[in-house]
Amino acid sequence: CGSPRPLRADNVSELSPPQPLVVLYNGSSLLYIPDAILIPTPFYGVIAEDVHLYSGVRLFHVHLDCEPTGSRPFHLTVDKLEEAMRKAISEGLNVRAVVLVNPHNPLADVYSPQEMTGFLEFAKRHKLHAIVDEVYMLTVFEDTVTFHSVLSMDSLPDPQRTHVMWGMSKDFAMAGVRVGTVYSDNRDLVEALDKLGMFHGVPGPIQHQMAILLQDKDWINGKFLPENRLRMQAAHRYMTGELQSLGVPYLHRPAGFYIWADLRKYLYEPSFAEELSLWRCFLRHKVVLSCGQAFHCSTPGWFRIVFTDRQQHLTLGTFSCFSLLMIAGEENRYREMLIFFPPPFSACSLFCPVFL
Numbered sequence: 001c002g003s004p005r006p007l008r009a010d011n012v013s014e015l016s017p018p019q020p021l022v023v024l025y026n027g028s029s030l031l032y033i034p035d036a037i038l039i040p041t042p043f044y045g046v047i048a049e050d051v052h053l054y055s056g057v058r059l060f061h062v063h064l065d066c067e068p069t070g071s072r073p074f075h076l077t078v079d080k081l082e083e084a085m086r087k088a089i090s091e092g093l094n095v096r097a098v099v100l101v102n103p104h105n106p107l108a109d110v111y112s113p114q115e116m117t118g119f120l121e122f123a124k125r126h127k128l129h130a131i132v133d134e135v136y137m138l139t140v141f142e143d144t145v146t147f148h149s150v151l152s153m154d155s156l157p158d159p160q161r162t163h164v165m166w167g168m169s170k171d172f173a174m175a176g177v178r179v180g181t182v183y184s185d186n187r188d189l190v191e192a193l194d195k196l197g198m199f200h201g202v203p204g205p206i207q208h209q210m211a212i213l214l215q216d217k218d219w220i221n222g223k224f225l226p227e228n229r230l231r232m233q234a235a236h237r238y239m240t241g242e243l244q245s246l247g248v249p250y251l252h253r254p255a256g257f258y259i260w261a262d263l264r265k266y267l268y269e270p271s272f273a274e275e276l277s278l279w280r281c282f283l284r285h286k287v288v289l290s291c292g293q294a295f296h297c298s299t300p301g302w303f304r305i306v307f308t309d310r311q312q313h314l315t316l317g318t319f320s321c322f323s324l325l326m327i328a329g330e331e332n333r334y335r336e337m338l339i340f341f342p343p344p345f346s347a348c349s350l351f352c353p354v355f356l
């Protein structure tokens with residue numbers, strides 16, 4: 001992560017998720033009911049399940065807008081965090097933490113060090129724990145963009161309240177291996193997390209294999225990451241080309257496995273029920289996309305399209321999905337298609353392992 005100082009091994013807690021968030025949010029003794037956590041929307045929806053698995057801590061949404069005036073869509077700013085904080089306080093909530101995901105899921109935004117510093121200073125001003133999720137750290141595929149971990153800052157605004165999460169699943173294409181880490185200067189937190197290792201520990205043989213893998217820096221930096229980046233660039237180019245040819249607006253971002261696309265023009269009316277109908281229609285045609293509702297997006301009609309798959313699957317998936325949209329057109333005839341048109345393929349073309 002480019003830290004200017006060596007990271008301390010005793011600041012690390014390795015955990016086998018569901019994901020470290022479950023443990024971090026709930027086992028850390030940081031948060032007590034009726035505490036609340038600020039979280040910008042849209043966000044990776046499983047966070048809500050994780051938080052509610054062990055606790056009644058409330059997630060207080062910081063709604064990002066898809067059509068703000070004069071800034072980029074869904075842009076997270078300190079002003080929006082401050083506004084949400086004021087609102088939460090006026091509702092009598094005791095906000096104790098803020099979640100910052102960088103690179104973001106599902107927006108694929110990569111926040112600059114200046115932006116992250118602003119967010120962390122906001123957290124410090126309000127004595128909030130900053131839960132920084134960097135699980136997509138190595139997924140930046142555009143050559144002109146560099147990811148900066150908060151751990152690479154010369155100094156953190158509030159090191160005792162800044163906790164950084166990372167895992168193997170995304171950056172090493174190892175979903176299912178279930179290895180996550182939390183890095184924090186806060187001894188109480190790390191000790192509490194280590195105690196939870198009893199329930200969420202990473203098995204010894206897996207730790208051993210991960211250590212061998214992570215020590216092989218020549219292979220990681222010389223082979224794996226460059227090849228991975230090239231493949232992601234090619235798949236992203238293909239998918240954005242398809243979206244452009246269909247006239248679908250989307251966020252062009254340099255990271256992540258997915259594209260946040262605006263399918264609002266295909267809805268009968270702007271409602272989440274309609275969004276669900278469209279999602280069902282894709283599913284009937286053997287394509288799994290994730291709809292905005294799953295990410296608590298405040299505007300219906302946005303979908304996350306995963307593009308990191310084999311070319312053959314992408315071709316099949318885009319053909320199935322886009323021919324459906326093309327026939328449906330902007331007159332929203334996909335409902336009729338559900339009735340009259342059989343799914344075009346019997347083979348499954350999945351865009352999306354649902355829990356990415």
Ligand SMILES: Cc1ncc(COP(=O)(O)O)c(C=O)c1O
Binds near residue numbers: 044
């Ligand atoms: C932002 C974010 N954090 C954490 C996770 C969980 O990662 P894991 O699959 O390793 O549990 C995900 C999974 O998609 C994610 O998108």
